[in-house]
Amino acid sequence: MNCMKCKVSENPSIKEAYRLIEDGIRKRALVVILACCSASYEGRARSRLDAGERLIVIKPDGTFMVHQDRKVDPVNWQPPKSRSRAYIKRGSLYLESIRRDPEERLEVEIHEAHLVSYYLARDVHDLMVAGHENDMGDMIIMHPHLIEKGFRPVAREYAVTSGFIDILGKDENGSLMIIELKSRKAGVSAVKQLKRYVDEFREDRVGVRGVLVAPSITHDAMEMLEEEGLEFREIEPPRELRSNRGVTLDNFL
Amino acid sequence: MNCMKCKVSENPSIKEAYRLIEDGIRKRALVVILACCSASYEGRARSRLDAGERLIVIKPDGTFMVHQDRKVDPVNWQPPKSRSRAYIKRGSLYLESIRRDPEERLEVEIHEAHLVSYYLARDVHDLMVAGHENDMGDMIIMHPHLIEKGFRPVAREYAVTSGFIDILGKDENGSLMIIELKSRKAGVSAVKQLKRYVDEFREDRVGVRGVLVAPSITHDAMEMLEEEGLEFREIEPPRELRSNRGVTLDNFL
DNA sequence: GCCTAGGTCCCGTGG
DNA sequence: CCACGGGGCCTAGGC
Numbered sequence: 279m280n281c282m283k284c285k286v287s288e289n290p291s292i293k294e295a296y297r298l299i300e301d302g303i304r305k306r307a308l309v310v311i312l313a314c315c316s317a318s319y320e321g322r323a324r325s326r327l328d329a330g331e332r333l334i335v336i337k338p339d340g341t342f343m344v345h346q347d348r349k350v351d352p353v354n355w356q357p358p359k360s361r362s363r364a365y366i367k368r369g370s371l372y373l374e375s376i377r378r379d380p381e382e383r384l385e386v387e388i389h390e391a392h393l394v395s396y397y398l399a400r401d402v403h404d405l406m407v408a409g410h411e412n413d414m415g416d417m418i419i420m421h422p423h424l425i426e427k428g429f430r431p432v433a434r435e436y437a438v439t440s441g442f443i444d445i446l447g448k449d450e451n452g453s454l455m456i457i458e459l460k461s462r463k464a465g466v467s468a469v470k471q472l473k474r475y476v477d478e479f480r481e482d483r484v485g486v487r488g489v490l491v492a493p494s495i496t497h498d499a500m501e502m503l504e505e506e507g508l509e510f511r512e513i514e515p516p517r518e519l520r521s522n523r524g525v526t527l528d529n530f531l
Numbered sequence: 532m533n534c535m536k537c538k539v540s541e542n543p544s545i546k547e548a549y550r551l552i553e554d555g556i557r558k559r560a561l562v563v564i565l566a567c568c569s570a571s572y573e574g575r576a577r578s579r580l581d582a583g584e585r586l587i588v589i590k591p592d593g594t595f596m597v598h599q600d601r602k603v604d605p606v607n608w609q610p611p612k613s614r615s616r617a618y619i620k621r622g623s624l625y626l627e628s629i630r631r632d633p634e635e636r637l638e639v640e641i642h643e644a645h646l647v648s649y650y651l652a653r654d655v656h657d658l659m660v661a662g663h664e665n666d667m668g669d670m671i672i673m674h675p676h677l678i679e680k681g682f683r684p685v686a687r688e689y690a691v692t693s694g695f696i697d698i699l700g701k702d703e704n705g706s707l708m709i710i711e712l713k714s715r716k717a718g719v720s721a722v723k724q725l726k727r728y729v730d731e732f733r734e735d736r737v738g739v740r741g742v743l744v745a746p747s748i749t750h751d752a753m754e755m756l757e758e759e760g761l762e763f764r765e766i767e768p769p770r771e772l773r774s775n776r777g778v779t780l781d782n783f784l
Numbered sequence: 785g786c787c788t789a790g791g792t793c794c795c796g797t798g799g
Numbered sequence: 800c801c802a803c804g805g806g807g808c809c810t811a812g813g814c
Contacts, residue, residue: 284565284645286541288537289534308565310563312561312648312650321792322662323662323714324661324772326659326772330655333561333563337601339600341601343603347591349809350594350611350808350810351810357603358603392537392650393648397586399583399600400583401584401599403580403583404580407576408576409577412805461807463787466788467788496787517577519578519579572807577807602795603794603795610809633807660792664790664791715791715792719802786814790812791808793809794809797803799801
């Protein structure tokens, strides 16, 4: 029942469950409930979930989730900064989570609580992650020869009317190169995107090369790439876990 | 400790925790752990999470999640059909979840378990939801006058080279109309998409109208729409709840 | 099995 | 504050 950080109640009465949940919310704890429940949501969309046995989580940042016994995503949820509370109405226990802007409301009716607990969790660390598109850009700026010998980056996130070019540069002959990065397998949409960028420059009558950089590419995308006279470089996103993020071109110009 | 559906252990020893977790996985229960842990992931990307107090969930479908005290998304996870197990190495308790294709591995080291539990959850119901783009399409097919008087739908999900046109139809004068649906506020990307569809047909020298249908639109998107001679219809997605799918056999296996 | 597109996407970032 | 785009996106549907 008590371990400083945890409070737990098995098969609590409605009133016990109510008190423990409200206590957990007020103490800004991680509230965890195993219960038979049903749920109604109304907001950007609208949904109804009939009774079943599920995991309910209320986080100290206001996040509210109902998880079924399947899938990664919660079946119903509210985002951080939502306001949650418990209440008893006509002898039944309810949880409510409300968000403002957009106005959204999730109501969960607890038919039978099997386990109610809260956890005064301390967690100061953030995830360190590598392998994003941005990391690929950093790597190419620092090692331009990965694109090809003589490649020189000129600009990053270069704004054009149809969007932002990931990396703009020149090859050893001085021809403009447009680099489109994808951190995972590139599909036809990536090729279309690259083509739009290249077309914008080709209208200006410059010899322009378009290069799609990704760890792999779908068959259809490769076909379209070749039809359009564009190029593909197979490059894996880097794997070094670094806390120091954000390499800019300024470091090298 | 026991309520038929639940097993719970507070501040278990490493061996107790190990046994309860393995028992829960084997019984295809929903395993819920509150613990101080760290995590390493390697797969499509790579990540490292230093020690902190978190919620760990293992679902009977193979889903594995590590939740921090913030945000809706798990900080680390594995999708359904992953294989999870617990093991003790050099006196420490570890959880491992492995996925094949793509090959991915998540390892969690439990430094101190505060609560270990599992829940033999039965849940046969699926979410009923309304307000999707597809629902808007259904509504417009059944009530074409929502677009305008005299509008006649001709095709749905009509394939063109740049994608699929949500609804193709004709106005009362026989002019072709291309309808692009968005269930939420439409941005510039929606306008670009519609423009590409319309351009494909305009090349064929037909008087073609393009209509963006959404509950609202961003300022920039509206400007671009007007510049391109396209139209906007403010329509809310319908709200009637329909069951996506009935109960399937899988729920009983 | 691969691929495409939608989502109450979530989430960070930049205007 | 809103708008935009990436993501280990997840997930459903098509082929």
